[in-house]
Amino acid sequence: MKKTIAVLPGDGIGPEVTDAAVKVLQSIAMRYGHTFHLKHALIGGSAVDAHNNPLPDETIAACTASDAILLGAVGGSKWDQNPGHLRPEKGLLNIRKHFDLFANIRPVKAIPALLGSSPLKEEVAKEVDMVIVRELTSGLYFGEPKRRTEKAGIDTLVYTREEIERIVDQAFEIARTRRGKVTSVDKANVLETSKLWREVVEERKAAYPDVEVEHMLVDSAAMKLITDPRQFDVVVTENMFGDILSDEASVITGSLGMLPSASVRSDGFGLYEPVHGSAPDIAGQNKANPSAAILSAAMMLRHSFGMHTEAAAIEEAVMSVLEDGYCTGDLSVEGKHVVSTDRFVTKVIEELERE
Amino acid sequence: MKKTIAVLPGDGIGPEVTDAAVKVLQSIAMRYGHTFHLKHALIGGSAVDAHNNPLPDETIAACTASDAILLGAVGGSKWDQNPGHLRPEKGLLNIRKHFDLFANIRPVKAIPALLGSSPLKEEVAKEVDMVIVRELTSGLYFGEPKRRTEKAGIDTLVYTREEIERIVDQAFEIARTRRGKVTSVDKANVLETSKLWREVVEERKAAYPDVEVEHMLVDSAAMKLITDPRQFDVVVTENMFGDILSDEASVITGSLGMLPSASVRSDGFGLYEPVHGSAPDIAGQNKANPSAAILSAAMMLRHSFGMHTEAAAIEEAVMSVLEDGYCTGDLSVEGKHVVSTDRFVTKVIEELERE
Numbered sequence A, B: 001m002k003k004t005i006a007v008l009p010g011d012g013i014g015p016e017v018t019d020a021a022v023k024v025l026q027s028i029a030m031r032y033g034h035t036f037h038l039k040h041a042l043i044g045g046s047a048v049d050a051h052n053n054p055l056p057d058e059t060i061a062a063c064t065a066s067d068a069i070l071l072g073a074v075g076g077s078k079w080d081q082n083p084g085h086l087r088p089e090k091g092l093l094n095i096r097k098h099f100d101l102f103a104n105i106r107p108v109k110a111i112p113a114l115l116g117s118s119p120l121k122e123e124v125a126k127e128v129d130m131v132i133v134r135e136l137t138s139g140l141y142f143g144e145p146k147r148r149t150e151k152a153g154i155d156t157l158v159y160t161r162e163e164i165e166r167i168v169d170q171a172f173e174i175a176r177t178r179r180g181k182v183t184s185v186d187k188a189n190v191l192e193t194s195k196l197w198r199e200v201v202e203e204r205k206a207a208y209p210d211v212e213v214e215h216m217l218v219d220s221a222a223m224k225l226i227t228d229p230r231q232f233d234v235v236v237t238e239n240m241f242g243d244i245l246s247d248e249a250s251v252i253t254g255s256l257g258m259l260p261s262a263s264v265r266s267d268g269f270g271l272y273e274p275v276h277g278s279a280p281d282i283a284g285q286n287k288a289n290p291s292a293a294i295l296s297a298a299m300m301l302r303h304s305f306g307m308h309t310e311a312a313a314i315e316e317a318v319m320s321v322l323e324d325g326y327c328t329g330d331l332s333v334e335g336k337h338v339v340s341t342d343r344f345v346t347k348v349i350e351e352l353e354r355e
């Protein structure tokens, strides 16, 4: 297959982890006879520096002309004092909205070799295996009116039935390929949008008789993610709750540095990026953990290109390298062999070539 | 001193834990020469059953004629299908709003004897000692428009400068009596209300030069509460974020059954209730842990009545009983002696009489 990929390295460790993912993609292309055409473009702080715009038109054009987007990370204290429209994260919000990437998909899976670095007791964190499906283009993030005066501030939480239907359907579809359980998280005892959300989930579930559905209040979900995370299979929720709960979930297994994410729309087009941030403090030091970026590339192969074998090969290679005792400095697990970013990538590629 | 206390037992285990707290208050009254005049009234599901109203006028009148309110818990699946205005939690929302109880104060402190029941590793949870200060009468919970149609739902997040100022001041005052650090949690990279919030915190901090202030994004706070909870002293945040984060925080030390809360306004009047819910599954079985209700009564003595010695005596008595190895069935800690609600209360009162 021939595919065009927009590569947006972004800021901080973004470039080095994206480079790592690209090397892995090149190895896959060689081995499986694909051609990946790469279009590099700027986003976030580096785009603000170069073009005074966190999402320049050239970047939008490069993405439009591609089959998928691979992103590193955006942000850094350098741009923290910028006005809103010149902040790195505005690039992220704009690209999600521009391409209608309404479904943010974040798998969180315990990796036995890394449980030692989890803040949770091993018996609580082990065998955690969930996917958080967060609505990404509506809700409090984008609702109008959204403004402030000298005396007050206002944000608006709006959801239409259609916006809820499509994200809920996405969650049901994912649950079907897994353990068949959807936990829909809302605050239906307080919010009108949540009442509509719950109603839509109840309606849509008729189309997925094979999937079990439960409703959970967001405050309760925030507790259960810690006290009993194994109960979750697929969690679906609105934008703001999803922001909070997916970050909470990202630390429970101790493998934040390993977590990939996808932000997709219904036709398969999507943006793939590590869950971790731009970590400016270790940028350029060949220390960053490239696993999340590499696993994001694997998600891209599977979800946007339908390359299931190739995606699985990457995932297995990364896990093998970890099981062989190699890791990067972010994972402080006793008895592990800490290696540089480059060395880790080389190990993954060697593993891929061996398979 | 003579004080009138409105006692609202509520639903589920509410009545039995409130009874326990009342017994402890009576012991305090005897010993310290106070008179506590109690006015019992209905709230929540039991008020819906009796008066078709989760917050009857009689209850409002009893509270108005009191110096403070002691509440058990509300809710239960029996009322889950009721329309919104006849749901137990509506009683809670209404009483907060009616009495302008804008500051919800929730201490979370690790209890060494109970760390075994924490889902977190002992080295992460030990020595946690924070207070979450949540704005309770504004934001998404109450903002208008708040409605739904067939096709969409809408909720409104509004904050005025005054609403933010008073809760932020409350947090600064509390920090002064503790380690002198305030973490203000918002989502200033996305929400206009959060930008105003952050601005107000920056303005108010000038009046508290002895207090250190940091700003943290809500998604990041949700992670750090798990990975490094000891960094927090006083956390202040808006209503919806506070709902989520305070429940998350309530489980990290393994002592949810021990946590009290206060919901107060500026003149010292307040409502005191356990953080745990109504637990209908164990109601009436003499199994419930009365500690959170008893410690809520202690918070009432300190905060609403200025009875610092008496409050400290109660807190010490509860801790002594725990250290002596007694606990209720909710705390599954090895080597503990599990006793009934009644027996636990008797132990606490014996301890009080010994002091």
Ligand SMILES: CC(C)[C@H](C(=O)O)[C@@H](O)C(=O)O
Pocket: A089, A092, A093, A243, B189, B190, B219
């Ligand atoms: C950077 C920020 C705007 C963004 C969000 O809140 O969506 C981030 O936290 C995320 O989760 O991708």
Ligand SMILES: CC(C)[C@H](C(=O)O)[C@@H](O)C(=O)O
Pocket: A189, A190, A219, B089, B092, B093, B243
């Ligand atoms: C019952 C519910 C309305 C309430 C809230 O969300 O405020 C509860 O969760 C709480 O935190 O006291």
